[in-house]
Amino acid sequence: MSIKLALSDEILMKVEKPARYIGNEINSVVKDKDSVDIRFAMCFPDVYEIGMSHIGIQILYDMFNKYDDVWCERVYSPWVDLDKIMREQDIALFGLESQEPIKNFDFLGITLQYEMCYTNILQVLDLAKIPLMSKDRAEEDPIVIGGGPCSYNPEPIADFFDIFYIGEGETKYRELLDIYKEHKKNKTSRMDFLVEAAKLGGMYVPCLYETSYKQDGTIESFEPIRDDIPRSISKEVVIDMKSADYPVTPVVPFIKCTQDRAVLEIQRGCIRGCRFCQAGQLYRPVRERDVDDLKKKAMEILANTGHEEISLSSLSSSDYSKLEELTDYLIEECSKKYVNISLPSLRIDNYALDAFGKVQDVKKSSLTFAPEAGSQRMRNVINKGLTEEDILNGSKMAFERGWNKVKLYFMLGLPGETKEDIEGIGDLCDKIARVYFETVPKEKRTGGPVQITASTSFFIPKPFTAFQWAPMNTKEDFLEKAYITRTSIINQLNQKRIKYNWHEADVSVMEGVFARGDRRIAPVILEAYKRGCMYDAWNEYYHNDVWLQTFKDLGVDIDFYTTRSRELDEIFPWDFLSCGVSKEWLKKEWLRSKEAEVTPNCKLKCNGCGAAIYGTGICTGDGR
Amino acid sequence: MKVRIKFAKYGVMKYIGHLDIMRYFQKCMRKADVDIAYSTGFSPHQIMSFASPLGVGVESRGEYFDIELNSGNAEYVKERLNAVMVPGMEIISVVKLPDGVKNAMASIAAASYTVFPKDGYEHENQCTDKIEDFLLQESIVITKQTKKNEIEFDLKPHIFSFEFDKEAYRMLVDASSAGNIKPLAVIEEYGKFCGVDISLDHYQIVRNEIFTESEGKLMSLESLGEDF
Known part of the structure; x- marks a missing residue:
């Protein structure tokens, strides 16, 4: 099947790394658009090489495309050179696979991995010709849905999203899509759909909530505007990680990306409880994947991608209970296939050093x-x-x-x-x-x-x-x-x-x-974007003076936040969100920190953080 | 054994640069389970060498690389590789090189190209029928910009053939390391000869074949090999 590119030859020959915009990579999925009910655009709001390195998108891309009625495509922030051309020539942002405008899709999903990508969200919406503010969107505009770590405080960007999916994407998307299909069939309004979505659990629909503030600027109350909408939203969690799916045909980019290797997620969550670490709390409880399944998947991924390197992914790999078994297996099998192994986030001990010694050149590598x-x-x-x-x-x-x-x-x-x-x-x-x-x-x-x-x-x-x-x-x-x-x-x-x-x-x-931040930050982000801020995560494009001036002009006090x-x-x-870990427990931890008191990790002792409510993983003794 | 692989690169794949194509093929060797030999040492790499880098934007029906193969036959390698190719990449032939054949890059003598207007563009008027006169010139001197200075260079001995046929320029030019000619340099000079300022970026280049010289004759790189 030959796809007509969204960008002309003239443009592609002019921009840096045209490979960012043409799709066609090994394992990218092309479907017949007439055979699907739902078109989903999955976006990482940063440049292709960063976005392609993100395993979360690969997981959801794989999951969606296994559904016969869904075609999920990828979209990334056009780099500044193409951004300029698209604005000058009025070219609409497109999905990499079909090369068709995102505006005609049903959903635009945006992963929120770090705060400094917020202006790039606006860039993507803007180039896609989707109104930046949720309230300005028309019936036929895609539903803009956010997810990922920054959705645990979605308020500064709440105005730009129709829904935030709180938690792990594997659990609720099927139901959400079914509700959407029903809505599409019955031609009910966008708002009707959003209300139904908000009742599903794990879905935060910002327009259905209202905040009021005290005199001192702190929050007085945060309430739903309708009785049938939940007051608080709990994160979604994969309960049975052992049988959870994992993509064995990830998309393989042509150009070198930040993560140019096969990635094997060995567990989710972290037992450590470092008090500064957000990921350590958001992904509780720790859930391990099955070691035999991981071995099998590792070999399948290598066979399906041709990658020359494989890496283990988790917040703290040393805590995976079958790490030695898995690593020994990979070292043995990969050396036969001339595949390198990269072992990040290992605690330095005898075992780790032996393993490092086998998989890397000691003289060239460093200890972290x-x-x-x-x-x-x-x-x-x-x-x-x-x-x-x-x-x-x-x-x-x-x-x-x-x-x-x-x-x-x-x-x-x-x-x-x-x-x-x-x-x-x-x-x-x-x-x-x-x-x-x-x-x-x-x-x-x-x-x-x-x-x-x-x-x-x-x-x-x-x-x-x-x-x-x-x-x-x-x-x-x-x-x-x-x-x-x-x-x-x-x-x-x-x-x-x-x-x-x-x-x-x-x-x-x-x-x-x-x-x-809270909802009062959104106008600042919008205004800074209008004044040219974009790619704030990139030093050379971060304009501190513009940001400071915008805060000043809009009368928003930085120090307050x-x-x-x-x-x-x-x-x-x-x-109003819950990640399982209770505010009471965090408060206790905050007070203990002031006394320099150490709290043992989940393997040593359950400290009653609250994540046991999910009844899975280490909270039920698994992997301890 | 030393094996030569001929492939085509076209469509959206023309935007993928040479280094990325090399990485692509390394991955494809693994994905296709081709028994390619690796170098020795701490970080072994596949023994693979490309004939000639193809510029971004150029299509080709005649690209080459050589590999060292441990086992397998031509049909198997071709089939396995084609099964993992993305649209726009195609394995055309796989042949075994007899002992003593120089590697692909070292043996290049010439390359043939077709040059025609991209979609949406047309040939500049009256600029297709003066080729005979163009080639009758005693010399076709161009100035080449090197890192340090400009040097004069006579294209003529390096143009082996040049014609206009079926709405496209067709040429066979020197591609040896000593006198590698860019096809657009010929078109540009020809335009000047005709008094027309040709917009080079409106033209699509397709490389058709790469040749080596053997006993005074130009032979395609694949013709030196044999089936296995």
Whole structure:
């Protein structure tokens, strides 16, 4: 079947990487449009190479296209060069598979993986010629539905969406599509459909809710405007992960993408409970996939894609109870097929180092630790169960095996952080260097001396974490703290062996606003977009001055959302959602953090977070 | 054994660049379960070498690469590969190279092209019937921009044939490393000769075949091989 491209040859020859826009990749799905009832466009609002690397879309794409009555296509943000051309020449955004305008689809699903993609949502809607505001959409416009981690505080972008799907996509889409088909058949109104959708469970339809505010700007109440609409919405969870489907024919891009490999999701959720980490709470309870099924699927994926590398995906792979069995199997089978294995997010121990030694060139690779904080006290505050001893022992073992590069990740601006905590970063780096010089005799220091890289990012409090009450640091605090970190490193004996990188502070402040923002942020995002903001996640396209001016012009106070201290009984914009973990429990964790008290992980002890309500995974003893 | 694979690349695939096509074929070898040989060392790679990179936007009915194959026969390899090709990619032939045949890239002498207006464009008027006169010139000197300076270069000895037939320019030109000619350079010069400023980006190029020289004759790269 020959598809007529949406873009002319002249345009495709002019833009950077035309392969972003032509579809036709191995395993992409082309259906006869007349044989389906529902056209679904699945969008990752960033450039193709980023979006194609996202496993969530591959899972849903596979699921939808297994339905005979649905054709799911992909769409990504056109890069800035094509964006300009499309606006000048009035070309409508299209699905990659059919090359047909998104505007004629039934659904536009947008995955919300990080806050800084919000203007790109508007870009996609705009180029698709879909009204930006949900309230302005006509009967025939696609239903715009959001999902993913940022939908756990959807309020700053609530105006732009018709529905947010809260939780894991595998469970409720079939029912939603059936309701939609019924609605289409009976020609009921868009609003009728949205009301029905809102009753389904897991679906947040923003236009059916209203917020009122107190004098001080905090939320007074958040209520549905109709009696038959639920007051709170619980996330959707795959209960039986062992038999949950997983795509064995993922789409294989032609151009190099961020994730240019087969990806095997081994489990969902995390037992660790780090207090800064949103993912660790949102995806509870931990549910493991079946190891035999994973082995089989791994081989199928490799056979169906021809990928030369396979990677394990989870929030903390070391906690997967059958990790050794799976890794040993993959190492054995993949070496026969000349397939590489990448093992991210493993805790450094004897087993991990042996496995690394088998799958990568020790001399070229580096060892990664994420202590997140410089001092043990601070690591207790954030409940990061990684001790200095773990790091130094792990480094020693690695140095003995020939590694000489260590990467360390830290956060600055954590709640209650002191100068000493920050200076601990330099001390820790130096101790690792000392371990190297003590462990590796001079004659064995081939491949150059030890290289330690410390990177810091700025801590941004996120909804549904123990730190959702925490005031965020100001930009000035952040920069000061980066300076303290740098000084603490320069003052070390082995400072020449330590490299320090830090993040931009401006964009962190903005991310902080979006993360805990409410509905009053939406007009700012809309206006900033109109003033040209787009691709804010890309440093070179992030215009801090425009953002600051827009907040100012619209009279929205940034500090209210970032640096303000929140009372324990404040109603948060996301309180009407539930991810299983209760607000009471998070409150307890917030108070424990102030005492630097550690909470054990789910394997050691159930701490009663609330996720047991789903009755699955580790909460029922599975994988413990 | 050394095996030469001839393929076509057309349609939307013309927008995929050379490096990505190499990666594509590496994946296809695995997907098709072709028993290709790997190099030794810590990071083994498939033994595969391409004849000549094809520019983005150019279509071809005669592209080549050589691989080292451990086992299998021509029919099997061709069938398996074609079963995993995407629309716009096609395996045309698979042949075994006798010992001593130089690799595809090293042996290139010439290539044939068809050049015609893309959809929506037409040939510039009165510019198709002066080819004989164009080729009768003593020399066809162009200036080539190199990294450092401009050099003069005579196209004429490198144009082996050039004609207009069935609404398209057809040419056989030098493609050796010493004198590789871009087909549009010929069209551009011809336009100048006719006094017409030809808009080169309105033309579609199709490479038809790549040739090597053997005993004074031009032979297609596949003709050096044999069935197996």
